[in-house]
Amino acid sequence: MPKIQVILDIECFPNYFLCSLKRLDTGAILEFEMRDDSKLDCENLKRILTSDKYEFVTFNGNGYDLPMLSYALNDVSPKSLKRASDAIIVDNLRAWDFPKRFNCVELKIDHIDLMEVAKGDCSLKLYAGRLHAKKMQDLPYDPDVSLTNEQMDEVKRYCRNDLENTELLLKAHVKQIDERRLMSKQYGADLRSKSDAQIAEAVIKSEVEKLTGQRIKKGRLDYKEFYYQKPDYVVFASEQLNNALQILKDNPFTINDKGVTVMPTALAELQIVIGETTYQMGMGGLHSTEKERALFSNEINGLLVDADVGSMYPSLMLNNGLTPPFVGDEFMTVFRGIRDKRVAAKRAGDKTVADLLKIVLNGTYGKLGSQYSIFYAPKMMVQVTLTGQLSILMLVHRLESLGISVVSANTDGIVSLVKPHQTEAYYDTMKRWEKRTGLEMEFTEYAALYNRDVNSYIALKPDGKFKTKGFFNYAGIDKNPQNEICLDALLAYLKDGVPFEQTVHNCTDIRKFVSVIRVTGGAQKDGEYLGKVVRFYYAMGVSGTIRRVQNGNTVPRSTGAKPLMELPDAFPTDINYSWYLRECEELLYDVGVKPRPVPVKLPRKNSKEWKQMFADGLVVEHEGAFVHVSDVR
Numbered sequence: 238m239p240k241i242q243v244i245l246d247i248e249c250f251p252n253y254f255l256c257s258l259k260r261l262d263t264g265a266i267l268e269f270e271m272r273d274d275s276k277l278d279c280e281n282l283k284r285i286l287t288s289d290k291y292e293f294v295t296f297n298g299n300g301y302d303l304p305m306l307s308y309a310l311n312d313v314s315p316k317s318l319k320r321a322s323d324a325i326i327v328d329n330l331r332a333w334d335f336p337k338r339f340n341c342v343e344l345k346i347d348h349i350d351l352m353e354v355a356k357g358d359c360s361l362k363l364y365a366g367r368l369h370a371k372k373m374q375d376l377p378y379d380p381d382v383s384l385t386n387e388q389m390d391e392v393k394r395y396c397r398n399d400l401e402n403t404e405l406l407l408k409a410h411v412k413q414i415d416e417r418r419l420m421s422k423q424y425g426a427d428l429r430s431k432s433d434a435q436i437a438e439a440v441i442k443s444e445v446e447k448l449t450g451q452r453i454k455k456g457r458l459d460y461k462e463f464y465y466q467k468p469d470y471v472v473f474a475s476e477q478l479n480n481a482l483q484i485l486k487d488n489p490f491t492i493n494d495k496g497v498t499v500m501p502t503a504l505a506e507l508q509i510v511i512g513e514t515t516y517q518m519g520m521g522g523l524h525s526t527e528k529e530r531a532l533f534s535n536e537i538n539g540l541l542v543d544a545d546v547g548s549m550y551p552s553l554m555l556n557n558g559l560t561p562p563f564v565g566d567e568f569m570t571v572f573r574g575i576r577d578k579r580v581a582a583k584r585a586g587d588k589t590v591a592d593l594l595k596i597v598l599n600g601t602y603g604k605l606g607s608q609y610s611i612f613y614a615p616k617m618m619v620q621v622t623l624t625g626q627l628s629i630l631m632l633v634h635r636l637e638s639l640g641i642s643v644v645s646a647n648t649d650g651i652v653s654l655v656k657p658h659q660t661e662a663y664y665d666t667m668k669r670w671e672k673r674t675g676l677e678m679e680f681t682e683y684a685a686l687y688n689r690d691v692n693s694y695i696a697l698k699p700d701g702k703f704k705t706k707g708f709f710n711y712a713g714i715d716k717n718p719q720n721e722i723c724l725d726a727l728l729a730y731l732k733d734g735v736p737f738e739q740t741v742h743n744c745t746d747i748r749k750f751v752s753v754i755r756v757t758g759g760a761q762k763d764g765e766y767l768g769k770v771v772r773f774y775y776a777m778g779v780s781g782t783i784r785r786v787q788n789g790n791t792v793p794r795s796t797g798a799k800p801l802m803e804l805p806d807a808f809p810t811d812i813n814y815s816w817y818l819r820e821c822e823e824l825l826y827d828v829g830v831k832p833r834p835v836p837v838k839l840p841r842k843n844s845k846e847w848k849q850m851f852a853d854g855l856v857v858e859h860e861g862a863f864v865h866v867s868d869v870r
Contacts, residue, residue: 240292240347244400244407247302248376248392249322252383254315255393256282256306258293259400266400268393271315279310286346296361296403298350299430301325304332307341322380350430351406354413356715362770365402366753367712368409372398372803375759375768409714420593437600438610444571445564455563455611462489463616468557470673471627475634481507481518482627490619496608498615509630512637514644516630520619522648523626528690531829532644534683534699538654539642541683543696544667545650546625546676548595550602551576553621556675561605561614572601625649632670639666647691652683687731687828695731695828703728712753718772722749723820730821731830737821745808750774750817751801752794758787762800773798775816776809796859837865 244259254271267285271277285291286306295302301322308321321339324330330338355364365373377391378384384392407414417429420436424443428436442453465485473479481504488501500520508526509516515526534541546552553559555576560568579594604610605618625648633643633651641659645652655663667678681704685697693707705711705724712718726740744750753772760767762783771783771792776799783795792798797813826833839856840846842863850856856863 241290242407243291243293244403245293245295245298245302246396246399246403247305248396249305249318250315250378250380250382250384250392251319252315253389253392254309254318255389255396256309257393257396257400258285259397259404261404266397268396270389270393271309271318272389273315276312277309279312282306283310283342283344286344289347291347293346293348294403294407295348295350296364296406297352298348300332300350300352303344303346303348304335304339304341307336307344308339310342310344311340319380326380348430349414351403351410353430353432353435354410354417355406360755360770361399361402361406362768363717363753363755364406364714366770366772367714367717368402368405369712369718369748369751369804370402370405372401373768373770373772374398374802375766375770406714416589416593416596419589420596423593432603433596433600434603434607434610435600437597438604438612440597441564441568441571441575441601442611444574445567448567448570449565453564453611455609455613458492458613458615460492460616462491463619464489465619465623467627468624471624471631473631473634474638475511477509477511478630478634481509481630485623490615492615496613496615498606498619511630511633512642514633514646516633516646518623518626520622522622523629523646524648524691525644525646526691527645527688529827529829529833530688532654532686532688534654534685536657539656539659540654541644541652541686541696542655542663543650543652543681543683544678545681546629547679548576548598549625549649549676550621551598552676553624554602554617557620557624559617559620561612561617563611563613572598628670628674628676631674632666635666635670636663639663641666645686645688645691645694650678652686685731687830689827695728697731701732703732717753717755718748719752720750720817720820723817723824725749726817726821727824727828730825737818741814741817741821747774747801747804747808750812752798754792756783756785756792758785760784760792761786762798765800767800767802771800772802773800774809775799775813776811777813778811779813834868836868839863839865 242261244261246257248255252273254277256269258267269278269282304325305318305321309318324338335341362373362375374395377395378388414429417431420440421428424440426439426443428439431439446453467482473482484503484507488503490501491499493499498520504518507518517524517526532538532541555573558569560566575594575597579591579598582590582594601612602621604612605614607613629646629651633646636643636653639659639662641663642654643651644654653663671677682699683696684699687695689708693709695709696704698704709724710716711721711724722741722744725744726737729735729740730737751772751774753770755770759769760771760783763781766786767783773783773795775797779797779799782791783798783800784791797816825831847856855865
């Protein structure tokens, strides 16, 4: 029988401690409180927490809630709990060190922590904004303040809202949690609270230890700098690219005090021009440098073809026999076995198994740069990423030498314009390159490609469907909402020529008009504190800007913004449609459909001419600066 899921959250003040529980089957909320004049019901709370009926769900429970509960169940005072809370939040005390400092009750709780499962390094408040939570709210009082009874009631309401937002985050990760349940059963370890990279580490560690019968222990690196060593198959017929190789040979990668690998300055600053495209190498991968550009497939230009390497990093690791030094040679046996199982699952149409094993394969690379992981291998990480980049550059140079124009490259793929008479040469070159490198390409044809830059683009496919990336992706667990009505309007215009006004004015979903932004130190508008994560839309009749609490500086792009920390039941009547239509026009400049206007050069500020233009309304203040009215978005 499935367990009942219960959302758990706690709050802690010098004179108040709260543990709130919400059953997802009934929506019932149970609150355990402790004040200076009342004790925590430890007996009943522990009975519920250790019951085999429930599966508890938290956000950062492993790092905060569970250690705090293990201490609270010792029937300590609110003041003692506040010291423990500060040790975690202020002093950064890790969960595994917590019992060494505080006398804890041993708890065996069936628990899922969503913090690592969710993508990105974000707060619950920011995730709530990304998921369009009904209400976004910061802690209403400074955690060092002793609360009145009325304030304690307000904290309870705040905590209930956090329970709602944690539930929203859980519902957004049903698929990921289900995958982790299956993998937990398969590998005999609780993987429900782990990130993809953590799952990869746990699975491979378990499988290697089964083979060797020995525990894997992380050791210390015996180097602080190293040089890249290219494989034999990376060979260039280009003086420029051979010069780049020489720079690699002459300049070492270094490891700083935090264990982070630093790229040689000479390589980071290197620009490689092949054909009409400029490329840069980096720790994150190869990328071209195009921006504000629109390209179209036609008889004159040729066909836009996107070629992406399938499972690039895992393939490079396998093909080059790269093994994390602390794991040993058995790593390759296990890693290859997982790859083979995934290939077999894909061929058999078993998408579930294939997707699960993909998590392990792709997650492994993410741990190579972590000094806390048994996979920690800076040299191997550089070997993987640099070999990938050089392999792509080999392909780019070969295609350009055949007269095939490569118009974009990004980490694991390229986009080319292939004329009809070049088609055979293009695919023949691809096959030769695949055979040489051991990598495999996956091809997609585009009708048009609209670039803001290499990492942000819209690709229109021949069937009318779109592929978006970066800035043009819709909001989700890893991206903030940002005026998505403008993206809707842009896509409708590019695809079907729908006027912007039609899309914008016909929409009555306020979520399409909002932006969510994280403000370090918190934000305020007209003296009202909003929080560290702010949601707003652009409204008529709104003056001023949203400002940072710390220094009073304007939050970027907040002129005319109206805070919307709680979504209304009815669509607002004060939407500033003109702002959104101007933003749609700006997006056409961003993707090269329209040439960007040249900004008007203003006379010296406060000069006679400047003052007259200001009086005439030709000079206006916008985003904290004075600009010509024609330049206002």
